[in-house]
Every structure is written in structure tokens, then in C-alpha cells.
Amino acid sequence: MKKLAVFCGSSNGASAIYIEEAKALGKELAKRQIGLVYGGASVGVMGAVADAVLEAGGHVTGVMPSFLDEREITHRNLSELIIVESMHERKAKMAELAEGFIALPGGPGTLEEFFEIFTWAQLGLHKKPCGLLNVNHYYNPLIALFNHMTDEKFLQEKYRSMALADTKPEGLLDQFAAYQPPEVKTYIKNESQT
Structure with a gap:
């Protein structure tokens, strides 16, 4: 596998373990030379997994809707940043780029992304x-x-x-x-x- 998409929260979660394990995933992706495709944010679990891949010398592609980019949460040090117009376009682009999908802990948005891609696999x-x-x-x-x-x-x-x-x-x-x-x-x- 060359690239995996990771769906996850833009919050840190209630326990430090969520950030720690996001970093562990990022390091393991880089170790296996698997690029990260994710939502493009610099905050929360999303930012932690991206930072860990980058710090370990891996490749990170962020896919960010323009309305969120305007709110200044976009990670500005990614290997590649793709700006799209909508959440639907973001999910479609992530699905196109990735060879698999992982859900780290997150909220309703994470579940929605995971369930859509899981349903697509089922179909x-x-x-x-x-x-x-x-x-x-x-x-x-x-x-x-x-x-x-x-x-x-x-x-x-x-x-x-x-x-x-x-x-x-x-x-x-x-x-x-x-x-x-x-x-x-x-x-x-x-x-x-x-």
C-alpha cells in the first residue's frame, strides 16, 4: 500500500492516549513508507497524526474544503494540500487517493466518513x-x-x-x-x- 486515508477528530479527546496513539499510527505509516491522506487540519487528533508522519520523514496529503481553510485550521506544512469546494468533494478525493481507510477516534464526522466508505466497500x-x-x-x-x-x-x-x-x-x-x-x-x- 502506498497511501492510506485516516478519518479522525479535530479535537484532542478526553485522554492524552488519543494523541499518543495518533502519533504512533503516524510513525508506523512512515516506517512502512505508507503516505497519509487526511482532512488537512492542524488541530486535534488530525494534526497529531499528520505531524508524526511528517516528523518521521513521510508524505502527507491534506484534503481541505475551502470554507474550513478560510477558518485558518489548515496545516500549512504538509507535503501536499488539495483545496476542494465541499465536504462531498473532500471525501471523494480522499477515496480516490487512498488504498485503504482507518478511523481513529473522533466524533460524528469521523463516523460519517467511515460509514460511507464502509458502505461503498459493501456495495x-x-x-x-x-x-x-x-x-x-x-x-x-x-x-x-x-x-x-x-x-x-x-x-x-x-x-x-x-x-x-x-x-x-x-x-x-x-x-x-x-x-x-x-x-x-x-x-x-x-x-x-x-
Whole structure:
């Protein structure tokens, strides 16, 4: 893999561990010579992961909507900065550039980004891995919800297994390297079912 997108919060979170583990992910990406594609901010978990990649000599591409750039939160020391017009364009550009997607802890925006890209994978629009870096067990409730969706037959097991998760960057990136996408979802019935 040459580039991974990371979705994450523009806040620091309640515990220092969120920033520490964002930095650990950034260092591990650089160590594996994997470029970072992210939302382009200089603050919070977003800024921490970008700074760590840059400090370790890695490549960072930020994708920033113009209305947020005008609020002066854009990281000005990135390897590459792409300014787009909307949040939709930001997500599309990140999806185009990245070969996989990781969600670090964040708020509703992080979840929205992750769920959209996960849904695209489920529908066969891409075959790229999607994973949760479960720092401080932040994503335990979401992992439990994925399991509940599967138990209640709203999510097939083969798609449930697409939501990779690990508490450490190394473990998650190893899962990404071994990832094999499932068959594309279809609603077409077999002739025997009609």
C-alpha cells in the first residue's frame, strides 16, 4: 500500500492516549513508507497524526474544503494540500487517493466518513480495507453494534468481517496487508428463488 486515508477528530479527546496513539499510527505509516491522506487540519487528533508522519520523514496529503481553510485550521506544512469546494468533494478525493481507510477516534464526522466508505466497500464500489484503530477501547460500542447488526440479520457476516479492528497500529496495518475483499453485494435472486 502506498497511501492510506485516516478519518479522525479535530479535537484532542478526553485522554492524552488519543494523541499518543495518533502519533504512533503516524510513525508506523512512515516506517512502512505508507503516505497519509487526511482532512488537512492542524488541530486535534488530525494534526497529531499528520505531524508524526511528517516528523518521521513521510508524505502527507491534506484534503481541505475551502470554507474550513478560510477558518485558518489548515496545516500549512504538509507535503501536499488539495483545496476542494465541499465536504462531498473532500471525501471523494480522499477515496480516490487512498488504498485503504482507518478511523481513529473522533466524533460524528469521523463516523460519517467511515460509514460511507464502509458502505461503498459493501456495495462493491471499491475493494479497499476499512478499519477501526480502537484506541482506549473507544470503538467497543461500535464493534458491539456491528455484531448486533449481524445477529439481527441487517449485516451479513462476510460484510461484518470487512470492519477490521485492532488496538495497535501495527496489528491493524498487518490486517490491511492481508485483506481480501468479499464478493460484491447483490440483490439479484437466483432463478430458483423466483
